[in-house]
């Protein structure tokens with residue numbers, strides 16, 4: 391795992407069991423231990439099992455630049471699930487490979503995630519602008535609130551006098 395965000399994502403997907411995690415050793419019928427990166431091990435006979443994520447990772451390790459269709463055919467993991475893994479940046483397309491992910495905004499080929507670097511920049515700028523607008527709005531609200539408080543204060547003072 392490269393980041394806590396990825397680890398969190400994996401834990402969530404594992405919980406939902408969308409990667410079809412194996413549970414028991416088919417020989418010993420005991421619970422498997424998780425080795426990380428989609429790999430499971432039987433504590434008794436040391437047999438190794440993989441979930442969908444482990445299989446895709448393995449396939450990509452050996453076949454850099456494989457297309458989603460190719461991985462799906464070879465591993466039996468559905469294309470939508472493979473795309474999801476790539477989008478969540480849990481597996482990455484090798485540099486210079488036949489790219490098989492596209493930017494959701496402009497359709498340019500990307501190696502992982504949802505946006506190309508240009509669209510990510512635009513998205514980040516738009517987010518900043520929204521935050522700035524919210525800040526101005528909050529400040530206006532604050533000034534309005536202050537004005538109201540001052541008026542109330544005035545009234546009170548007048549009343550006191």
Ligand SMILES: [Zn+2]
Pocket residue numbers: 415416417418419432433434435436437
């Ligand atoms: Zn076993």
Ligand SMILES: [Zn+2]
Pocket residue numbers: 493494495496497498505506507508509510
């Ligand atoms: Zn783009």
